[in-house]
Structures are given as C-alpha cells and as structure tokens.
Amino acid sequence: MKKTEIDTLIDSYFKWLKENTSSKIINDTWSEITTPYLDRHNDCLQIYAKKEGDKIILSDDGYIIDDLKTCGCYLDSPRRKEILNTTLRGFGVLLDDNQLIVKTLAENFPQKKHDLIQAMLAVNDLFYLSKPQVQNLFFDDVVAWFDKNDIRYVQKVKFSGKTGFDNMFDFSIPKSRKYSERLVQTITNPSKENSMNLVFKWIDTKDERPAESVLFAMLNDSEKAIASQVNEAFSNYGINVVPWSEKEKFVEKLAS
Structure with a gap:
C-alpha cells in the first residue's frame, strides 16, 4: 500500500x-x-x-x-x-x-x-x-509448534505505531537472508471484531517497521471454520492468514 x-x-x-x-x-x-x-x-x-x-x-x-x-x-x-x-x-x-x-x-x-x-x-x-474441549491454550500450542519446527521467535513484542500508541504482537521473527521481519499474532476466536482489532493495530504499526515487514495472523479453526469476512478483511490489508489446520504449509516461510 x-x-x-x-x-x-x-x-x-x-x-x-x-x-x-x-x-x-x-x-x-x-x-x-x-x-x-x-x-x-x-x-x-x-x-x-x-x-x-x-x-x-x-x-x-x-x-x-x-x-x-x-x-x-x-x-x-x-x-x-x-x-x-x-x-x-x-x-x-x-x-x-x-x-x-x-x-x-x-x-x-x-x-x-x-x-x-x-x-x-x-x-x-x-x-x-x-470450554472443556480446550486442553491447552492456543498460544501455547503455537509456541510448541514453533519450537518443534526450529522457528526462531521473540514473544510479546511491543512496537510504537504511527499514532504514537504502543501495539503488542505475540511473536516477532527476525529478518533472515531469505525473508524480511515477520510478526505473528494468534487469535483464539477469529471473530469479525477480533480481526478488525488486529487490522487497526497493523495499520498503525506497518509504516514504523522495516519496509518489507509482514504480518501473519495465526487463527484457531479447530472448533469452527474461519468466516469468509475474516479472511477478506485480512486479505484487504495484506495480512497473511494461517489457519491452524493448514499451518504446515507455512513452516518454510516462518522458519527460513
């Protein structure tokens, strides 16, 4: 943009x-x-x-x-x-x-x-x-998956946005020779409201990060499918959607 x-x-x-x-x-x-x-x-x-x-x-x-x-x-x-x-x-x-x-x-x-x-x-x-069926926190599941796939990360990072407000993201993956800085946000309940909160946070932060930085939204779809309006909102603002059920497709982009 x-x-x-x-x-x-x-x-x-x-x-x-x-x-x-x-x-x-x-x-x-x-x-x-x-x-x-x-x-x-x-x-x-x-x-x-x-x-x-x-x-x-x-x-x-x-x-x-x-x-x-x-x-x-x-x-x-x-x-x-x-x-x-x-x-x-x-x-x-x-x-x-x-x-x-x-x-x-x-x-x-x-x-x-x-x-x-x-x-x-x-x-x-x-x-x-x-909910009884939630045995582990989604965040913990993501950490375990990162560790299993040797994905380097820093947890709970804050960046100052263009507005001057601090915005927190769950993970930051440093730049490598192949890929730019990657931020990752987990969303346990990928509702319209939660997706728009992340969109606003990314809009505020994006210009204050290196030019090629990208954001991945890691969404918990273990209990219900991700609504099309959620996918559309993220797509419109250049946010990469990672459904938990399809996470293995993104190992290379996050680990390299």
Whole structure:
C-alpha cells in the first residue's frame, strides 16, 4: 500500500474512534467513557475515570472479570492466574479486587486509555479457556509448534505505531537472508471484531517497521471454520492468514 493510502486509513480510523466515543459524568468522582470497541457480547466497552491528586485513575469497574465469572470462566487456577497476570503485565495494567486499573498523568492519558482497552479485550478473550474441549491454550500450542519446527521467535513484542500508541504482537521473527521481519499474532476466536482489532493495530504499526515487514495472523479453526469476512478483511490489508489446520504449509516461510 502507498503511504498516502495508509495516511487516509489512519485518518478515517481516528474519525471513527472520535465519532463513536462518548462520555458522561456519573457522580462527583467518576466519569464514564463509552468506546466503540466490542466485547464478545457485542456490547461497547466502557471505562471509568477519576482524578486523584495529579493522577487520573482509569478502571473497568470490574466488568471484565465479573462477566467471565458469570459466564462460567473462573481464573482462579494457578495456570489461569499466571495467564491473566502475564496478559495484564504486558499492557501495564493492574488488578485490584477484580478491577482492571491503570494510573496515569494527564499527558499520558491517550496511551494508558489505549492500554486498558487492549487489556480488557485480551482478558475478555480468555473466556474461550472455559470450554472443556480446550486442553491447552492456543498460544501455547503455537509456541510448541514453533519450537518443534526450529522457528526462531521473540514473544510479546511491543512496537510504537504511527499514532504514537504502543501495539503488542505475540511473536516477532527476525529478518533472515531469505525473508524480511515477520510478526505473528494468534487469535483464539477469529471473530469479525477480533480481526478488525488486529487490522487497526497493523495499520498503525506497518509504516514504523522495516519496509518489507509482514504480518501473519495465526487463527484457531479447530472448533469452527474461519468466516469468509475474516479472511477478506485480512486479505484487504495484506495480512497473511494461517489457519491452524493448514499451518504446515507455512513452516518454510516462518522458519527460513
């Protein structure tokens, strides 16, 4: 894609974000911010903000963890606690009595708001661990497959995007003599919402990486087929789709 096309896409993304974000004061302390990002129920994520000295406290008011529990997904086993804590640390988010919280100065508010929303989406996706047939995390399956095929990688890498926001990807595979830098993102539940979140992240990051960098979306299709609209969205933005059932076709591109 040309630079002008990327700039236009980023501008349209910002316009969409602004037009679909609203706020209201709910009491003398807290304000409610409604975002256009959707959880798995297709409800808009809401966060809450209050001033505390020279800092701003941002919280999900316990919504994400409480919703997981209501739906039968408990994160109280040692392994699931480890997954939750690792996820939150990656975004710099704290867990306080089931609330996801960040504290920030006013000048860092945009980045920290972005981090909290991304953490809420990531933890929300842990719901799919509650299904009995899911014996291992999809992420762990991918790590094991990488190791089996001698694919070199760095886990959980952050890159600053054109917007100035940090974006996290599951894996980075260094450039080789044959291939350019490759980023890999795993998606346990390849829904339309999750695919668009990755598209926005890639649009923001692409121009800040080496010119030939590519992104692979590794999608879990073990329980259901990948929807055509998901494949189309990734194709339109030059993202390589790797269905888990067809992963062996991509060994050479990732390992070389």
